[in-house]
Amino acid sequence: MAKSGTASSVSEKGGARSTETRRLLVDAAIATLQREGFVGASARAIAERAGLNQGLIFYHFGSVANLLLAALDAVSDERLAHYGAMVAGADSPGELVEVATDIFRTDLDAGYITVLVEMIAGASSTPDLGPEVAARIGPWREFARSAIEQSLGDSPLKALLPAADVAYAVVALYLGLEMLSHLDGNRQPALNLFAHAQRLSQLLAAMSGTSLPEAPL
Amino acid sequence: MAKSGTASSVSEKGGARSTETRRLLVDAAIATLQREGFVGASARAIAERAGLNQGLIFYHFGSVANLLLAALDAVSDERLAHYGAMVAGADSPGELVEVATDIFRTDLDAGYITVLVEMIAGASSTPDLGPEVAARIGPWREFARSAIEQSLGDSPLKALLPAADVAYAVVALYLGLEMLSHLDGNRQPALNLFAHAQRLSQLLAAMSGTSLPEAPL
DNA sequence: GTCTATACTTGGATAGAC
DNA sequence: GTCTATCCAAGTATAGAC
Numbered sequence: 497m498a499k500s501g502t503a504s505s506v507s508e509k510g511g512a513r514s515t516e517t518r519r520l521l522v523d524a525a526i527a528t529l530q531r532e533g534f535v536g537a538s539a540r541a542i543a544e545r546a547g548l549n550q551g552l553i554f555y556h557f558g559s560v561a562n563l564l565l566a567a568l569d570a571v572s573d574e575r576l577a578h579y580g581a582m583v584a585g586a587d588s589p590g591e592l593v594e595v596a597t598d599i600f601r602t603d604l605d606a607g608y609i610t611v612l613v614e615m616i617a618g619a620s621s622t623p624d625l626g627p628e629v630a631a632r633i634g635p636w637r638e639f640a641r642s643a644i645e646q647s648l649g650d651s652p653l654k655a656l657l658p659a660a661d662v663a664y665a666v667v668a669l670y671l672g673l674e675m676l677s678h679l680d681g682n683r684q685p686a687l688n689l690f691a692h693a694q695r696l697s698q699l700l701a702a703m704s705g706t707s708l709p710e711a712p713l
Numbered sequence: 714m715a716k717s718g719t720a721s722s723v724s725e726k727g728g729a730r731s732t733e734t735r736r737l738l739v740d741a742a743i744a745t746l747q748r749e750g751f752v753g754a755s756a757r758a759i760a761e762r763a764g765l766n767q768g769l770i771f772y773h774f775g776s777v778a779n780l781l782l783a784a785l786d787a788v789s790d791e792r793l794a795h796y797g798a799m800v801a802g803a804d805s806p807g808e809l810v811e812v813a814t815d816i817f818r819t820d821l822d823a824g825y826i827t828v829l830v831e832m833i834a835g836a837s838s839t840p841d842l843g844p845e846v847a848a849r850i851g852p853w854r855e856f857a858r859s860a861i862e863q864s865l866g867d868s869p870l871k872a873l874l875p876a877a878d879v880a881y882a883v884v885a886l887y888l889g890l891e892m893l894s895h896l897d898g899n900r901q902p903a904l905n906l907f908a909h910a911q912r913l914s915q916l917l918a919a920m921s922g923t924s925l926p927e928a929p930l
Numbered sequence: 931g932t933c934t935a936t937a938c939t940t941g942g943a944t945a946g947a948c
Numbered sequence: 949g950t951c952t953a954t955c956c957a958a959g960t961a962t963a964g965a966c
Contacts, residue, residue: 533837620750
């Protein structure tokens with residue numbers, strides 16, 4: 497998202513053609529990360545999927561790693577923008593779990609989390625990649641934290657479970673569930689968990705008498 | 714763990730020298746996966762770390778992928794053997810969480826989970842690797858399931874939360890926490906979560922009047 | 931700005947000497 | 949059983965034509 501390429505020339509805008517090419521490359525990078533993983537996301541593989549020449553990656557992004565980071569940026573921006581609207585009305589843990597279920601199902605099916613996972617795992621191999629990836633995961637954690645805090649309102653649970661710590665767990669679980677689901681090509685076990693979580697949050701709400709959306713049993 | 718190499722010769726045992734070489738390669742593969750990730754775990758990198766020739770990997774294991782699977786086997790066998798003894802006495806959720814904390818800290822510091830994570834993420838790139846890795850993660854899930862079931866005893870929670878589903882979540886969380894901890898080189902947030910979990914399980918035990926190891930607040 | 935061609939490096943895998 | 953030498957494929961990156 498930040499700096500815009502190595503080249504100079506042209507009136508600052510860079511030209512519509514150039515922007516389109518960059519977009520094609522970023523999209524292809526995302527698709528390649530999802531289908532072939534970090535290892536398979538080579539300049540040649542990405543360029544071929546984009547229907548473009550391999551050299552353009554280096555012209556526009558300087559290196560494959562930079563393109564992959566741009567891909568991660570694109571996914572993060574796109575997803576976080578949607579999340580904001582989705583959780584806007586979630587004022588209880590129960591509602592938040594419902595929204596989280598939707599988010600998770602969407603992200604899982606669209607392969608968005610795969611991009612995160614592959615980039616995190618791949619960062620182990622390229623020294624400078626780690627901090628860059630970490631910086632891009634930060635917003636996800638912050639988003640989760642604020643959503644959790646908002647949903648708790650002034651519940652006493654806030655003192656018992658700091659939102660930041662819970663957010664950390666949620667993001668971790670999110671990543672882990674994607675890995676397992678992706679590994680054996682079965683999303684059902686992960687989705688079962690969200691069903692349990694919904695039941696539990698309703699039960700908990702009933703017990704503490706805070707909010708009570710529906711009768712649990 | 715299974716079949717023992719491509720070569721024939723010698724009196725079935727394969728020779729002490731051969732076994733030692735295989736062990737060296739497996740150890741080096743583990744270390745390389747931890748330090749350089751799946752991408753950096755090339756035949757040359759592993760062989761160099763082992764102080765051996767690169768060709769030996771293909772002689773003994775047939776391919777790099779097979780060596781990496783052998784490394785995953787070694788880690789799984791080693792860890793699962795320890796786990797069994799550790800959870801033997803955990804008869805309540807509170808005790809299980811305590812043991813789980815120990816297990817997690819040990820595995821995290823020793824880099825054992827890194828091996829799992831890298832192999833799972835790396836499996837996206839090599840078609841046939843996926844099922845093999847999945848088969849090796851299975852025992853971890855089964856171990857978690859049986860430990861959870863044992864710790865629950867005849868608690869009513871059993872009906873509310875099937876042990877198999879919880880085990881799935883625990884393994885996923887385990888993997889996700891490793892990724893995040895590894896990414897920003899800080900294990901503290903993850904360890905905080907276990908502290909919360911311990912407090913919660915004690916609180917829950919007190920509320921349901923089942924077992925009560927210690928006064929929570 | 932994009933494409934073709936090419937230099938250079940690294941990696942998987944095999945052959946053959948020891 | 950291990951090592952040296954080597955082949956070939958694939959990857960990053962750059963130069964120069966269009």
